[in-house]
Amino acid sequence: MRGAAVLELDHLELVQGPFRLTAHWSAGPGERIAVMGPSGSGKSTLLSAIAGFLPPQSGAVRWQGRDLVGLPPGERPVTILFQDQNLFPHLTIAQNLALGLRPDLRLSPDDRARLEQALARVGLAGLGARRPAQLSGGQASRAALARALLRARPILLLDEPFAALGPALRQEMLDLVDQVARETGALVLLVTHDPGDALALGGRTAFIAEGVVQVPVPTTTLMADPPPALRDYLGRK
Amino acid sequence: MASRARPLSLAAPALAALLLALVAAPLAAVAWRGAGLSLGPADWAAVRFSATQALLSAVFSTLLAIPVARALARRSFPGRGLLITLMGAPFLLPAVVAVLGLLAVFGRSGLINGALTALGLPPVSIFGLHGVVIAHVFLNLPLATRMILQGWLALPAERIRLAQSLGFTPRETFRHLEWPMLREVAPGIALVILVICLTSFAVVLTLGGGPSATTIELAIYQAVRFEFDLSRAAGLAGVQVALGAAAALAAWTMARPAGFGAGLDRKLALTAPGGWRRGLDGLVLLLAAAFLAMPLWAVVLRGLPGLAELPAPVLPAAGRSVLVALVSASLTTVAALVLALAAARRPSPTIEAAATLPLATSGLVLGTGLFLLLRPFVSPMSLALPVTVLVNMALSLPYLYRILLPEARALQADYGRLADSLALRGLARLRWLVLPRLARPLGFGAGIAAALSMGDLGVIALFAGERQATLPLVVQQLTGAYRIEAAASASLVLVALSFALFWACDAGGRRAGA
Structure with a gap:
C-alpha cells in the first residue's frame, strides 16, 4: 500500500435484509480504485455506506483515523455522484453548482467567480442559467462533476454516473474525473461493470465476490491474470 | 451520534x-x-341513513370524476384552465349556498320541474336520499376531478414517452399507465368524499330531515340545540366516531402505491385519441360543466339584485x-x-x-x-x-x-x-x-x-x-x-x-x- 492509509474499511459489515457484505481494506490519499462485481453484488451498497446513507451493522469506516459512522452524509469528507438525479431539476445549473459552495446559495463575488471558473473548467461556460432538463446527458454529468470540483472533498464516490453515456463520452468523463481528482487531490472510488473503465481509471480494482469486497489489487495485474470469479464475470475462458 | x-x-x-x-x-x-347510553330506533335509523348516503355519494362522485379528469388531462381547448379553476368552485361553495342553488334548479319551482311540467310530466322531488346524494355529488365531483387530474398530470413524462414509442392503444395506455395511477389515487379520494359526506350537516339540514332522512350529525345538532340532551348528543357522537373510524380503516387497506419512479421535469401530455373518443370527451365536459354551472348561475341571478342592500x-x-x-x-x-x-x-x-x-x-x-x-x-x-x-x-x-x-x-x-x-x-x-x-x-x-x-x-x-x-x-x-x-x-x-x-x-x- 502506497503512503499512509486515509480511508480505512475496518471489518466493515453491511446488512440489508438477507443481503450481507463485508470489507476490510484501506486506501491511500489520491488513489484511484474501481469497484467491480456482478449486478446485485453490492457495489452501490458499499458506496452508500461510505457516503453515510447506510449505517454499518458492525465495523468502522475511518477517514484519517476518525470513525465516520454516525456522521451525516453532508458532513463527511465525501462527494458522491449517483446513477441519476444528481441535479435538482427546478434549480438552474448555476444554482445546482452553488449548492456545493453554500447550501443557502448566498454567494460572495469570490464564490461566483469560482463557480464560473468551474463551469468553464468542465466545458459548460455560459450555460449556468439553464435548467437540467435543457442539458444533454453528458452536459448534466459535467455539471455534477463541476460541483464536485467546487466542493473539493477528499473522497470522490462515483456510483456509475456515466453508465447511460456512450463509450466515447464515458471516456471523456473519466478524463474529466481524472482532472478533477488531480486538482482536488481526491481519492476516487468508481463503481463500474466495464473492465475498460477500470483500466482507464488506472490504480487498483476491488472485485466483489460472494459478499466480500476483496482487497484492491492493481488493475493491470488483475486483468492480466484474473481470479476464477472475475474470469467468470468477464466471460473469459 | x-x-x-x-x-x-x-x-x-x-x-x-x-x-x-x-x-x-x-x-x-x-x-x-355518553358511556352506557342506549340508542333508540330513531338513532339507529340515523346511523343507517348516514352510512347509505355517504357511500352512494362517494361512489358516484369518484366514478363520475374519472371520465371528466381524463378528458381534462388529454384535451386542450380554449377555456380549459378556466374550467379547471371553476372546478374548485362547488367545493368552495358552502353547503348552504349549494343547496340554495340546487333548489333553484331541481326544486319544486326550479328549472327542471318547470321543463317537466311544460312537457306534461310529473315533477321530481329534490328532498330525501337522492336529493342529499345529488347535492353531495355536486359538492364533491369537482374536488374528485381535480385530485384525479393531479394524478394524471403526475404521470412521468418518461413513462408517457415510453408508451408512445411502444405505440400503445388507448386501451393499453389505460391498463399500464392510467389504471395503476387510478388504483393509487381513487380509493383515497373516495375516502375523503365518504368522510365529508358522513359528516355532512348543512345539506341534510335542508334536503334531509324527518325520520327517514336524518343523519347522525343532524341528530347531534338537534340534541344539543333543541333538546339540550348532552348525554344523547355524546352517545350519537360516539357512534359517529365509530362509523368514521371504520370508513378510514376500510379505505386504508384499499390504497396501494403505483410505483412510478422519478422523472425529469420535461412536460409531456398523453396522446389524445381522436374519433368517437374525442366526441365523448367533449360531451362529458359539457355535461359536467352544465351540472356544475347551473346551480351557481341560479344563486347569482337571485342574489345580484340584493347586493346593494x-x-x-x-x-x-x-x-x-x-x-x-x-x-x-x-x-x-x-x-x-x-x-x-x-x-x-x-x-x-x-x-x-x-x-x-x-x-x-x-x-x-x-x-x-x-x-x-x-x-x-x-x-x-x-x-x-x-x-x-x-x-x-x-x-x-x-x-x-x-x-x-x-x-x-x-x-x-x-x-x-x-x-x-x-x-x-x-x-x-x-x-x-x-x-x-x-x-x-x-x-x-x-x-x-x-x-x-x-x-x-x-x-x-x-x-x-x-x-x-x-x-x-x-x-x-x-x-x-x-x-x-x-x-x-x-x-x-x-x-x-x-x-x-x-x-x-x-x-x-x-x-x-x-
Whole structure:
C-alpha cells in the first residue's frame, strides 16, 4: 500500500435484509480504485455506506483515523455522484453548482467567480442559467462533476454516473474525473461493470465476490491474470 | 451520534402529540358522558341513513370524476384552465349556498320541474336520499376531478414517452399507465368524499330531515340545540366516531402505491385519441360543466339584485369568516407540511395517528366534546371563534397531510440523498428544495383548508351567539327565516370571498411551482 492509509474499511459489515457484505481494506490519499462485481453484488451498497446513507451493522469506516459512522452524509469528507438525479431539476445549473459552495446559495463575488471558473473548467461556460432538463446527458454529468470540483472533498464516490453515456463520452468523463481528482487531490472510488473503465481509471480494482469486497489489487495485474470469479464475470475462458 | 439535533426532528413529534391531544380530549369527554347510553330506533335509523348516503355519494362522485379528469388531462381547448379553476368552485361553495342553488334548479319551482311540467310530466322531488346524494355529488365531483387530474398530470413524462414509442392503444395506455395511477389515487379520494359526506350537516339540514332522512350529525345538532340532551348528543357522537373510524380503516387497506419512479421535469401530455373518443370527451365536459354551472348561475341571478342592500350582520360576519379561514388555513398548512416531511423521512405512528384520528370525528362531534370540556370553566359562547379555528384546523389536517405526504415521499426518494450529501438542511432546504418542489400541492392544500374553514357550518352552529356568527351561519339564519333573496346576496359575498381565498392560494402555488 502506497503512503499512509486515509480511508480505512475496518471489518466493515453491511446488512440489508438477507443481503450481507463485508470489507476490510484501506486506501491511500489520491488513489484511484474501481469497484467491480456482478449486478446485485453490492457495489452501490458499499458506496452508500461510505457516503453515510447506510449505517454499518458492525465495523468502522475511518477517514484519517476518525470513525465516520454516525456522521451525516453532508458532513463527511465525501462527494458522491449517483446513477441519476444528481441535479435538482427546478434549480438552474448555476444554482445546482452553488449548492456545493453554500447550501443557502448566498454567494460572495469570490464564490461566483469560482463557480464560473468551474463551469468553464468542465466545458459548460455560459450555460449556468439553464435548467437540467435543457442539458444533454453528458452536459448534466459535467455539471455534477463541476460541483464536485467546487466542493473539493477528499473522497470522490462515483456510483456509475456515466453508465447511460456512450463509450466515447464515458471516456471523456473519466478524463474529466481524472482532472478533477488531480486538482482536488481526491481519492476516487468508481463503481463500474466495464473492465475498460477500470483500466482507464488506472490504480487498483476491488472485485466483489460472494459478499466480500476483496482487497484492491492493481488493475493491470488483475486483468492480466484474473481470479476464477472475475474470469467468470468477464466471460473469459 | 455526531449529528446535531435538527429542529424539525423535535418539532414534528411534539406537534403530532399536541394535535392528538386536541382531538383526543374532546373524544374522551364524549365517551365519558355518553358511556352506557342506549340508542333508540330513531338513532339507529340515523346511523343507517348516514352510512347509505355517504357511500352512494362517494361512489358516484369518484366514478363520475374519472371520465371528466381524463378528458381534462388529454384535451386542450380554449377555456380549459378556466374550467379547471371553476372546478374548485362547488367545493368552495358552502353547503348552504349549494343547496340554495340546487333548489333553484331541481326544486319544486326550479328549472327542471318547470321543463317537466311544460312537457306534461310529473315533477321530481329534490328532498330525501337522492336529493342529499345529488347535492353531495355536486359538492364533491369537482374536488374528485381535480385530485384525479393531479394524478394524471403526475404521470412521468418518461413513462408517457415510453408508451408512445411502444405505440400503445388507448386501451393499453389505460391498463399500464392510467389504471395503476387510478388504483393509487381513487380509493383515497373516495375516502375523503365518504368522510365529508358522513359528516355532512348543512345539506341534510335542508334536503334531509324527518325520520327517514336524518343523519347522525343532524341528530347531534338537534340534541344539543333543541333538546339540550348532552348525554344523547355524546352517545350519537360516539357512534359517529365509530362509523368514521371504520370508513378510514376500510379505505386504508384499499390504497396501494403505483410505483412510478422519478422523472425529469420535461412536460409531456398523453396522446389524445381522436374519433368517437374525442366526441365523448367533449360531451362529458359539457355535461359536467352544465351540472356544475347551473346551480351557481341560479344563486347569482337571485342574489345580484340584493347586493346593494346587504343585511347588517353580513359584513362583520364576513370579516370574522375571513379571519378564521386565514388563521386556520395557515396553521393547517404549516402543521401538515411539518408532519408530512417528518413522516416521509421516517414513518412514525404518532404522526399517522395525529393525521388520521380527526377523520373519525366531525365538527359536531368535536364541538360537543369541547362544549362538555369548556362548560364547567367558561361560557362556550365566548370562545366560539377560537374553537372554530381549532376544529377547522383539526378537520382539514388529514386532507392536507394526505395531499402532501406522497409528494413529500417522492421528494425524499428522489432528492433526499442528494440534498443530504450536500448538507442542504434547515431553512436552506426549505427554501431551495421543499418549497419549490411542493409549491403546487401546498398551494392547493392551503386553498382547500381556507375553503373548508370559510364555509364551515358545523361547530359554529353549536357555539355561536349573535356576535360570533360567521358568514355561513348568517346565510343559514337568513334561509331559515325565509329571506331567500337576502340569503342569496349574502351567499354571493361568501362565495366571492371563498373563491378569492382558494384562487389566491392555488394560483400562488402553481406559479411558484411552475
